[in-house]
Amino acid sequence: MARCLFLVASLVFLFTGCGGPSLSGAAADLEDKGNDPEVRLAAVDDLVATGDPEAVAHLHRVLEDEGEDPRIRAKAAGGLGFFQNPDSIDVLVKALDDPDPEVRRQSGRSLVQFGEQAVQPLIRALGFTPEELDDTELYTAAEERRISASRALVAIGEPSVGPLNAALAEYERESFYKAMLAFANPKMPLYNEVAAAIQGYTPDPAEDFADTKIDGVGRFLNRIGNENAIPRKYITLSLQSLQKPPPTYLETLRADSASNAALEVTQRVFGQLKLDAINALITKRESEDKSLQVMCTHYLGYLGLTEATSALVDILADTSEYAGPDVKKVALHSLGRIGTSQAIAALFDALKYSDIRETAADMLEANGAPATTLLLAKLSDPDPKLRAFAIWFFGYTQNRDLQVAALPKLLENLTQEVKVLRENAAVALGKMPAVAFADVAALAADERPEVRQVVAIALGEMAVPEARP
Template identity: 25%
Template sequence: MSAFEPFEEFGDVADIAAGLDDPDAGARRVTVMDLADTAAPEAIPHLARALTDEASEVRLQAAIALSGFDGPEVSAALAGALSDADDAVARAASDSLTELKDPAAADPLFAYLTHQTPFVRMSAFRGIKELRRPESLKPAIEALGGHDPSVREQAVAVIGWLKLEESLPALISACRDPEAVVRRSAVSALGFSTNAHAANAVTTALDDADWMVREIAAETLSRTAGADAGKRLIAALADDYWQVTLKAVRSLGRLRVTEAVTPIGPLLDHEISNLRKEVAAALGEIGHPSALTYLQKHVDDPDPDVRKNVRWAIGRLREN
């Protein structure tokens, strides 16, 4: 085929699907790949059938292939595969559910939100998360009282994607969950709201025992922006983990907290170049003339990204 000829057609879907009856599992697996390559909606029922093949390698390929399709028929087939005897197939089905974009694809998943198996419940919540169906709020809140942290984590994520003010009490409560992974999800989810109670919950999370919760809190606080956000973020600069300090620096820059120049400036001497880069950017965003004292000492920083940000910040300050 020359570069000027049209792309070859993959052939009739029904003809390709006949390969699913081949006695050789390897051939059936190739058939699944060929069906996926057609990208035709007509291939969906055949791929769903392949999810019940006796060979796990065929089922795995079908679970992966369905990630390129959408709609209720796809989500129903993948949900059924979440209980597959082969863990690799179940995990692939779970991952493919996250590729759904059609809100109608959530319908078959609602029945799985109360499934007896935690993995299935968790995967169903993963699948409906980005579909943002308001009907998912109630089961998600109810799931926060369950025993499995992976389910609670995904339920919190569902609530966060909905961005409904009525969900704030549940998210704030989840910030006190015994499992750090759930608290991280809850603190991040609160970023959509500027409600004073939400801001207070995020601010409180700056003192969490888990450093990754503190890191997310430092980042989220630039969006919730409580009354004492600047003061608390400045205090977070002294965190034992530089990752938390970095996010605090970034948020102070976004909030343009003038009082932060003096405590941020010396961090241009920090050994972590990523942190120095964020410090330079934050000083430029804050835009206070006093930052020049710190920036001018680092125009020759050994890291090119840091030098770039330092020079950008100096230029921005001189323009103001």
Template identity: 25%
Template sequence: MALKSSGIFCGRAGIIIILIILIAALASPATGQGAGKASTDELIKKLSNKDAKTRWESAWALGKIGDERAIDPLIKALEDSNRNVREWAALALVKIGRPSIGPLTAAMQGGNDSVRWQAAAVLGLINDSNSTEALSSALKSNNSTVRYWAAAALGQIREKATQDALIAALADENETVRNEAGWSLKYLGGEGLLIRLLKDDDPKRRMGAAHSLGDPAFEQAALPLIEALNDSDPGVRAEAAAALGRRGENRFIQPLIGVLADPEEQVKKQAIAALALIGKPAIEPLTLALQNSDNATRAGAAAALGMIGEEKSVGQLIPAFKSGDHAIRQASTGALARINGSMAVPSLIEVLQDQSLPEDLRADAAWALGEMGDARAKEPLVYAMSYDKDNGVRMSAAKAMKKVMKAIFDE
């Protein structure tokens, strides 16, 4: 289930935004209790007003008054159809503070899903250890958005007693919940705990730990992440590769190149993306891998060079196309198209026209010219459609011709 973004606290950045709002909003003085009791009933009634602006202004006014009679109506306002009303009701509950904890806890356990996850988010912003037991229980909710915000809230409160519940959440079926649990564990157990979790029996927990250790601030995590590239679970290997890419250090280049031959596609894709993140320092090692490695590694190296996007790689990708297997030719074509396909067109036309070359190579050259969509390929493809001695080449040229003509007409 995708995380809902229905107006309040949308992601980790949303917490930062809300905290900024709170700093400004909470700085305003609360209305005295005497005046508050006189106006609370009227403001509660206005929470049902047809005008949304009246509703959200009333919600915030109730928060400033701080009368506990407003708590349940404000929790009810978390169901409002208007985003501003929901957000100001939430902020009002934070403003009221500790007296809101009990009712919010009850709402988190028994309300509808929208109220439950907003209640969890508000409890995190109130930041009181009295809510940690309920939030830990919410990590077992059947709704992924509730679990996500429970994990986020526990990361705000940072009580050691919640560590085990968050470790269990690292194995959550939902990736965003796992990632948020990992973020929260950073503040509770730190680097050492996450490194130890790379050896946990549950592969999902290992995945969550690997994801969290992608933070460059964790200086001791580099070698454990490199070791995790050999984990028995492909999901862990993929997360380790992605984490190394986010850290972006040159010393990770060779271990990541080694993963390009992984039998699992998700691992290869993450390794390619990680090498692309490291960028220019990876070009020379990838060029060597393109020339001297096994076919799977060569194909991955070609793809990574394409994602890095330096034109100087074109001179290495064309020979790789000519000398590699079908997978290498496909990867090289994709890379050439991404970098600058026009530079490769003359060489591909030469391959297409050389009848001494293998049929599958000529057919792939025709396909590649179709991918480039360059008008210069039109006549060579027409000729190959009519006169090449191999039926497979003729068919490939015909398909490529359709793509070239479409590209010409689309210009």
């Protein structure tokens, strides 16, 4: 009899939910802002534990309340991932703009739980809104959203690849047509053919009509060649992080019949402008027109043509007055776009030039695994100079994953016999306290005074309380 009563009681417990959190109780605790924050944080956990779909609305309200405690909003964002309610996707994507990093992080983690459903909204988050386009501060602030969205897309993995490639192709074709507006100008050759190739795009004389042919070409190249353009930058970085490098610009345009036809028209325009002859002038350093040098250097690599590599490398090595830092930086961008092993090697070699070093580093990082594999290997190069350049790169990058990958070799260089390598490694490690502090601090008791000296340099560079004496 007692056993029967126990079974009945157990069934009542299971079917009534006795002993577990109730939706109404948890919601009341959460929405009462007079409660202790710890009580409200626990209420979020209780709402999630109920598994009740009605809990989603309560979590939405908290997350969307900008005046709410960020800790509670972050907890709500993290909880939404458990419910897989499609209505939460837009709420979570919007939260990627939140000023609080933990809210952004938890929102991104929840979006990853949605998998393929979240991919398109996340890709849209890589772009910009009309308001951001008109407001520089908003545009800059949205960088955190783009970074968070990119990380989520990478975490989702393979389902992101196809849509990212499609979004990039759409953007590249759109930007190409808009760039061609600079050629739909009566002062440019074949302008009628250009206009026919970009039907639906009407040039604005105030923006698109240049005074000279060279200016027109400059406008064209500036519009298609900006690697940091949004959303190109973050779509490309996402694909590279997924180990799925996107097609080259040229491949993208040729894959579509309409843009391929427009490309052929553009190539005929360049032929009419005799830019091959201009390229020869630049390669031979016979032009004193700085803007012309920049434009033609850009032209050499804007389509990612591997044939341009040698000429671009020559520009980097040129010490004449005709190849200043601005020209060389454009050459570096072109090499970054080409991305072959020869181009990457040239980018690494450019780290030795102090006036263009940072641009070279940016292009190396943008090339992803092929470049970072080379850089990691150079940390052990027998040539101290090459090793020093690689050490500098890892001190310059803000990419935490790269810092973590380089940490063991940087620590080895911190204890090297060559003084300059020890000092360079100390400075580099000092710029990554979140990654390196514990390992560097552990060397503070090293028996070698020269090691303790550079450890002190590294700790001195770290702006963390633990590093202070």
